[in-house]
Amino acid sequence: MFVSASVTCFFAPVIDDPKNSGSIGVGFTIDRGVEVRLAEKTTFNGKKIRLPTLEYVLSKLGYEGGAEIKSDLPLGCGFGLSGATALASALEVNEKLGLNLSLFQIADLAHEAEVLNRTGLGDVTTQCHGGFVVRKNASAPSICSVDRFLWDVEMDFLVMGELKTSEILEGNLKEVYKIGVECLKKFLKRPSISYLFEVSKEFTLRCGFADDDILDAIEAVESCGGLASMIMLGKGVFALNGDVLRELKGFYTKSRVVWYGIKKSL
Ligand SMILES: Nc1ncnc2c1ncn2[C@@H]1O[C@H](COP(=O)(O)OP(=O)(O)O)[C@@H](O)[C@H]1O
Ligand SMILES: CC(C)(COP(=O)(O)O)[C@@H](O)C(=O)O
Structure with missing residues (x-):
């Protein structure tokens, strides 16, 4: 099974019981993500790892067993x-064991794993729908109201390091929530790809998430006429017309935004 990466542009987090936890905001899916097959042991690109969300589901x-x-x-x-x-992996098990669970039953379980481990709030909802997904309420995928924009764009990404999502989600999120809600309201008044970047950057700056490396990368893209903002939550940026990111230090990749989040592997 292939499930796309979910890149969050801005968000307003709510942490409660898993059904009522989630995030309001905007995220998008790309043509890169994970290919998962059930296996005896859990490995990531051939190396043994521990992934609490996977173990939970x-x-x-x-x-x-585990998953490759x-x-x-x-x-x-x-x-x-x-x-x-x-x-x-939950979709694979559903198929293998003939459980006949619905997509949203499975998605809610994956979301529960994310909330309990503080590794994500809105990603599974974004991955259930695909494209640029607007999450209008903070909840589990099955009860989250969404809208989608199907803009056909290619994005540049530069990753300069890791950022533990759990460390941020365990902090004080009151101000982040307020800023996130304001940003969504603004974005929905005149939604467009360029305004999405503007609002996302405003969110990043007001929340104070970006360090100098991130700010320098955003500036480098903008000075070449592109648009960029910080990946939530990672030490990296996503950009439109961000070719210049290739010249900066870090892991660079280019990916197309796709309008799906889940695809059966051939
Ligand atoms: N080498 C590794 N680097 C980062 N995370 C790892 C690694 N191995 C296992 N993990 C687990 O992967 C998960 C990453 O979650 P998170 O920080 O939310 O990032 P992502 O954006 O990839 O979901 C965590 O549960 C972490 O414990
Ligand atoms: C931003 C985040 C809370 C974390 O995202 P990640 O670090 O990619 O797991 C996401 O789940 C969201 O709610 O939009």
């Missing part, structure tokens, strides 16, 4: 891979 579904995960994106850098692997 497998054990809840009664599957004894392949990805050309890094873990812990804001691509929502913890949610993607939980969702993909």
Whole structure:
């Protein structure tokens, strides 16, 4: 099963019980993500790893074993891979064990794993829909009201390091919530790809999430006529016409935004 990465542009987090936890905001799916197959042991690109969200869903579904995960994106850098692997592996188990669970039943389970481990709030909802996904309320995927913009664009990404989502989600989120809600209201008044970048950058600056490396990368893109903002939550940026990012230090990749989040592997 393939599940796309989910890149969050801005968000307003709510942490409660898993059903009523989530984030309002905007995120998008790309043609890169995780390819997951059930296997004896859990590996990420051939290396043994521990992924709490994956372990949670497998054990809840009664599957004894692990999963082989392949990805050309890094873990812990804001691509929502913890949610993607939980969702993909739960879909695989559903098929293998003939559980006949619905997509939203599975998505809610993957979301629960994310909330309990503080690894994500809105990623699984974004991955259930695809494209530029507007999450209008903070909740589990099955009850989250969404809208989608199907803009056909290619994005540049530069990852300069990891940022532990759990460390931020365990902090004080009151101000982030307020700014996130304001940003969504603004964006929905005149939605466009360029305004999405403007609002996302405003969110990043007002929340104080960006360090000098991030700010320098955004400035480099803008000085070449492109648009950029910070990946939530990772030490990296996403950009439109951001070719210049290739010249900066870090992991660079280019990806197309896709209008799906889940795809059966061939
Ligand atoms: N080498 C690794 N680097 C980063 N995270 C890792 C690694 N190995 C396992 N993990 C697990 O992967 C998850 C990454 O989650 P998160 O920080 O939300 O990033 P992402 O944006 O990829 O979902 C965490 O549960 C973490 O414990
Ligand atoms: C921003 C974040 C809370 C975390 O995203 P990641 O680090 O990619 O797991 C996301 O889940 C969201 O709610 O939009």
